Amino acid sequence: MAANILNEIAGIDLGDERRNRRIGRLASQMAASPQESIRAACKGWAEAIAGFRLLHNEEVTWEKILCAHEQATLERAGACERILLVQDTTELDYSSHKSLTGTGRLDAQTRQGFYAHNHLLVDEDTGVALGLCGSHVWTREQETKGHGHKQVPFKEKESHRWFQGYLKACEVAQKHPDAEVLTVGDRESDIYEIYAEWQRRGQCGESRAEVLVRAGRDRALLDADNNLFQTMRAGRELGTYQVEFASKAQVRKVNGSSRLTHRLGRKAELQVRSTKVRLKPTQRKHGGKLPPVELWAVCVLEIDPPQGHEPIEWFLLTSLPAETFSQARRIIRAYANRWLVEELHRILKSGCRVEQINLRTSAALLPAVALYLIVAWRILYLRDFRRAQPDLCCSIIFTSAEWQAACLIQGRPPDTGPPTLAQMVGMVGKMGGHMGRKKDPSPGPECLWRGMEKLRCYVEMGQALGRL
Numbered sequence: 180m181a182a183n184i185l186n187e188i189a190g191i192d193l194g195d196e197r198r199n200r201r202i203g204r205l206a207s208q209m210a211a212s213p214q215e216s217i218r219a220a221c222k223g224w225a226e227a228i229a230g231f232r233l234l235h236n237e238e239v240t241w242e243k244i245l246c247a248h249e250q251a252t253l254e255r256a257g258a259c260e261r262i263l264l265v266q267d268t269t270e271l272d273y274s275s276h277k278s279l280t281g282t283g284r285l286d287a288q289t290r291q292g293f294y295a296h297n298h299l300l301v302d303e304d305t306g307v308a309l310g311l312c313g314s315h316v317w318t319r320e321q322e323t324k325g326h327g328h329k330q331v332p333f334k335e336k337e338s339h340r341w342f343q344g345y346l347k348a349c350e351v352a353q354k355h356p357d358a359e360v361l362t363v364g365d366r367e368s369d370i371y372e373i374y375a376e377w378q379r380r381g382q383c384g385e386s387r388a389e390v391l392v393r394a395g396r397d398r399a400l401l402d403a404d405n406n407l408f409q410t411m412r413a414g415r416e417l418g419t420y421q422v423e424f425a426s427k428a429q430v431r432k433v434n435g436s437s438r439l440t441h442r443l444g445r446k447a448e449l450q451v452r453s454t455k456v457r458l459k460p461t462q463r464k465h466g467g468k469l470p471p472v473e474l475w476a477v478c479v480l481e482i483d484p485p486q487g488h489e490p491i492e493w494f495l496l497t498s499l500p501a502e503t504f505s506q507a508r509r510i511i512r513a514y515a516n517r518w519l520v521e522e523l524h525r526i527l528k529s530g531c532r533v534e535q536i537n538l539r540t541s542a543a544l545l546p547a548v549a550l551y552l553i554v555a556w557r558i559l560y561l562r563d564f565r566r567a568q569p570d571l572c573c574s575i576i577f578t579s580a581e582w583q584a585a586c587l588i589q590g591r592p593p594d595t596g597p598p599t600l601a602q603m604v605g606m607v608g609k610m611g612g613h614m615g616r617k618k619d620p621s622p623g624p625e626c627l628w629r630g631m632e633k634l635r636c637y638v639e640m641g642q643a644l645g646r647l
């Protein structure tokens with residue numbers, strides 16, 4: 180399960196051995212200094228120039244970089260029994276970079292940038308993110324929504340990316356026939372064609388991934404009096420459980436329009452209900468008629484919400500059985516792992532600061548962002564993998580100079596050998612400001628990316644003093 184950054188792009192072919200080595204160097208420098216600019220992350224002027232030259236080379240692309248990482252991700256997934264493919268889209272905003280070419284409009288004409296749709300593989304049993312498995316970046320030409328959006332065939336719509344994500348999950352299922360693969364997506368991925376494809380594959384005996392989405396529309400049902408949401412609320416009661424929520428501001432859809440609301444922090448009692456539903460097919464202008472599909476619906480409802488606050492209510496649709504309380508709880512837990520892809524995107528933007536990269540062309544910028552995507556995933560992996568495998572030797576992820584420098588700084592006797600992964604991540608977290616008291620949770624991504632930055636300085640100083 181090694182996650183040395185060099186392993187992640189070991190399979191890359193940039194048409195030249197020197198280029199392959201150079202990209203490894205650049206990736207290592209970015210991983211050691213996630214927050215710095217590329218110029219500062221490269222040691223010295225000559226290195227920086229070589230790095231920029233590489234990013235401008237036309238052989239170096241977003242696809243090639245992430246394709247190499249995908250191989251490493253799939254290898255890690257080989258050890259898992261249950262794999263989640265979590266997909267989500269993020270926008271990369273370069274509105275303030277007026278000289279950058281190749282961008283497209285974001286949600287408003289005045290905002291410019293890219294959209295990136297990422298598939299993150301997660302080990303369902305440990306909740307550890309295994310890496311990216313497919314990633315698609317695009318620019319938006321013009322807005323079709325509202326202006327004859329219904330005339331556009333599904334294949335040409337932006338929402339088709341979710342369907343492609345499902346096909347990718349089916350590929351993973353084919354590669355790992357002993358594992359159960361489940362795609363997870365938010366309300367945007369509530370798309371009928373995915374359910375129809377899942378059903379078709381089952382009927383034809385093709386390998387397929389299971390589906391889990393948060394229901395986004397109140398669909399009409401076959402053989403039922405009510406629509407989907409009402410039917411779900413009246414589903415069979417399976418049991419209750421408690422969750423503690425932190426207070427937060429959140430955007431909620433109220434009567435079709437987005438509104439900023441405040442969620443009160445509280446210990447909530449949640450009731451779980453489930454029911455089988457037969458969905459009425461979506462009608463499209465283009466393509467053939469879609470068949471009805473039967474899915475399980477899991478509804479989570481808050482009992483006795485505080486006065487004046489809306490109850491927490493989640494509607495999940497899944498191809499997995501949800502007949503019993505434990506099956507339904509598993510589905511809810513699996514859905515909670517969707518949060519990891521949001522965290523990945525936050526690390527990419529707040530930790531690796533990719534929206535601050537100053538390059539003039541998207542052809543040079545996008546490969547840099549692709550490398551930072553791997554760096555961002557690795558921070559997430561460091562945080563969670565140590566929880567799953569605390570006693571492993573840290574040298575599977577850190578170089579000997581890194582752990583030696585950390586031991587020196589923390590006053591750990593150098594002759595005790597490499598620390599465990601949990602100890603090493605704890606030390607890096609401390610460098611980044613983590614308090615590390617007994618009751619504290621383990622270091623979060625902020626502490627880790629700040630800690631890595633410091634660790635790199637310590638390594639350089641240690642090497643300069645001849646101590647490492």
Ligand SMILES: [Mn+2]
Binds near residue numbers: 267268365367
């Ligand atoms: Mn989303």
